[in-house]
Amino acid sequence: xxxxxxxxxxxxxxxxxxxxxxxxxxxxxxxxxxxxxxxxxxxxxxxxxxxxxxxxxxxxxxxxxxxxxxxxxxxxxxxxxxxxxxxxxxxxxxxxxxxxxxxxxxxxxxxxxxxxxxxxxxxxxxxxxxxxxxxxxxxxxxxxxxxxxxxxxxxxxxxxxxxxxxxxxxxxxxxxxxxxxxxxxxxxxxxxxxxxxxxxxxxxxxxxxxxxxxxxxxxxxxxxxxxxxxxxxxxxxxxxxxxxxxxxxxxxxxxxxxxxxxxxxxxxxxxxxxxxxxxxxxxxxxxxxxxxxxxxxx
Amino acid sequence: xxxxxxxxxxxxxxxxxxxxxxxxxxxxxxxxxxxxxxxxxxxxxxxxxxxxxxxxxxxxxxxxxxxxxxxxxxxxxxxxxxxxxxxxxxxxxxxxxxxxxxxxxxxxxxxxxxxxxxxxxxxxxxxxxxxxxxxxxxxxxxxxxxxxxxxxxxxxxxxxxxxxxxxxxxxxxxxxxxxxxxxxxxxxxxxxxxxxxxxxxxxxxxxxxxxxxxxxxxxxxxxxxxxxxxxxxxxxxxxxxxxxxxxxxxxxxxxxxxxxxxxxxxxxxxxxxxxxxxxxxxxxxxxxxxxxxxxxxxxxxxxxxxxxxxxxxxxxxxxxxxxxxxxxxxxxxxxxxxxxxxxxxxxxxxx
Numbered sequence: 153x154x155x156x157x158x159x160x161x162x163x164x165x166x167x168x169x170x171x172x173x174x175x176x177x178x179x180x181x182x183x184x185x186x187x188x189x190x191x192x193x194x195x196x197x198x199x200x201x202x203x204x205x206x207x208x209x210x211x212x213x214x215x216x217x218x219x220x221x222x223x224x225x226x227x228x229x230x231x232x233x234x235x236x237x238x239x240x241x242x243x244x245x246x247x248x249x250x251x252x253x254x255x256x257x258x259x260x261x262x263x264x265x266x267x268x269x270x271x272x273x274x275x276x277x278x279x280x281x282x283x284x285x286x287x288x289x290x291x292x293x294x295x296x297x298x299x300x301x302x303x304x305x306x307x308x309x310x311x312x313x314x315x316x317x318x319x320x321x322x323x324x325x326x327x328x329x330x331x332x333x334x335x336x337x338x339x340x341x342x343x344x345x346x347x348x349x350x351x352x353x354x355x356x357x358x359x360x361x362x363x364x365x366x367x368x369x370x371x372x373x374x375x376x377x378x379x380x381x382x383x384x385x386x387x388x389x390x391x392x393x394x395x396x397x398x399x400x401x402x403x404x405x406x407x408x409x410x411x412x413x414x415x416x417x418x419x420x421x422x423x424x425x426x427x428x429x430x431x432x433x434x435x436x437x438x439x440x441x442x443x444x445x446x447x448x449x450x
Numbered sequence: 451x452x453x454x455x456x457x458x459x460x461x462x463x464x465x466x467x468x469x470x471x472x473x474x475x476x477x478x479x480x481x482x483x484x485x486x487x488x489x490x491x492x493x494x495x496x497x498x499x500x501x502x503x504x505x506x507x508x509x510x511x512x513x514x515x516x517x518x519x520x521x522x523x524x525x526x527x528x529x530x531x532x533x534x535x536x537x538x539x540x541x542x543x544x545x546x547x548x549x550x551x552x553x554x555x556x557x558x559x560x561x562x563x564x565x566x567x568x569x570x571x572x573x574x575x576x577x578x579x580x581x582x583x584x585x586x587x588x589x590x591x592x593x594x595x596x597x598x599x600x601x602x603x604x605x606x607x608x609x610x611x612x613x614x615x616x617x618x619x620x621x622x623x624x625x626x627x628x629x630x631x632x633x634x635x636x637x638x639x640x641x642x643x644x645x646x647x648x649x650x651x652x653x654x655x656x657x658x659x660x661x662x663x664x665x666x667x668x669x670x671x672x673x674x675x676x677x678x679x680x681x682x683x684x685x686x687x688x689x690x691x692x693x694x695x696x697x698x699x700x701x702x703x704x705x706x707x708x709x710x711x712x713x714x715x716x717x718x719x720x721x722x723x724x725x726x727x728x729x730x731x732x733x734x735x736x737x738x739x740x741x742x743x744x745x746x747x748x749x750x751x752x753x754x755x756x757x758x759x760x761x762x763x764x765x766x767x768x769x770x771x772x773x774x775x776x777x778x779x780x781x782x783x784x785x786x787x788x789x790x791x792x793x794x795x796x797x798x799x800x801x
Contacts, residue, residue: 170622340569340570343567344639345577348642349562354592358588445579
């Protein structure tokens, strides 16, 4: 071997970085994206409400009073429910569980589902058969039925609700990521990585996953809204988190008999769910731009 | 499957490395069959695509062997077997005296340092989410050659300059570069581990003609400078002629002719080679209009159901009864040439 390959000669000067760092790029993406800023601001407000809930709430969320079903007023900015409980306080206190369930279930489902999808799609063979037959099985049942079944078997409580809802969403992520993997693994850069001697794990992590992010992010932002609603449905069936803890879903389902007389009971918790979902969608769009280097190349 | 493949083995016409040196790479009766699965529930193998069907070939050190043939003739499959991206159905791939099929995990990783590839499409052979520094530095990282990020960056810069690119392109993403620049990045990645052998699988086919010339020159310079050995797979005969020392011609999974570049192009012996060469247009329109051409009739048969006897007999103007029944072996004709044809004796009719 001749002595002209790099490494034989003394190393040159370091080459200065020719592009913005990841953090600078994230900042640039967010700085240019108004909708993402609004989303972050709204989520920040909800996060404060979630963390300090009981301290901020003007009333005890479970304290009943005689002024039942009163319309929004100075005393009760969002009105009261059928038991005279202050709706604003209930929504503020409910933020914690609703947001936590919505985000954590999707987080867990995403990690588990994408891992399964990557393994099934990349390694194939019997592992693919087993994983995908399970996913098909789960696909045959509506997510909410699975969650109801699991909570019914394992009992109520925050942990069980989160576990049940996460599991119910795993198949969506497995399916989306597997289909991406199947097309990406045929790309020449994957063959090139194998030729270079890159391990299977690193190929999945560095070569396949980064090129599969867009549909996974879309799936995640959609799933957050379904997860919040799934928690609501469980609460509605009496299978949610304990009934002393108000959640957005619980407030909404409690309101069902009274919405014709008290519009605020339906509007405000619904608005909270909608604002959360919208914000997460905005942030999801910005994240997709950030991950897509072609969009933000400068 | 392998047992069946062995059963129909033709006598091996082993072709020695043309340039006198010992062989670095050797294919022995290489076969690669792809199963065609059918059935509703459990994919049963209903038939096989015989992509490569008994190819024996050797490549000497510092030699460039051109491998040509129509698309679908199995030339890229040979490249993938050499790169250990596909496991042969039967036969052996010998690299530097070792059968690469028998290597364990760590020996395979060691092999990867010595055998590299430049791929066809510079638009899909680079990961769009990685910068040039990450792409060229990855081989150095995964083999532990250069564990530090700063050192990898410097080496990546040097490799870019070796391949005729400015080191300032190091933080570009692939979509920010031209096709020629991308292909140079692909070459830099292939050279990062100082390989001995590089498979160039249609390495210039996707580029503009003017860029092709630059990349071919770069590959030639690198070969001379670094003592590389190339398998240059292509279908553009003028490019293959330019870069290769020897050329092997494939048809439907079989090798039909191997010879030194000049003798192959000046005096092709196999009727398929003659037809292939006569299909190359001549730039001078006057010559083009009057030159004799040998045109092959019909379609290339399906590799799922190749014809018996000589695979070329269905389209060969010289074919007779023998060709339809017997498989011609690749017979040496002297001067490093070998032809698989009953009709191509030493005194074959010149084309």
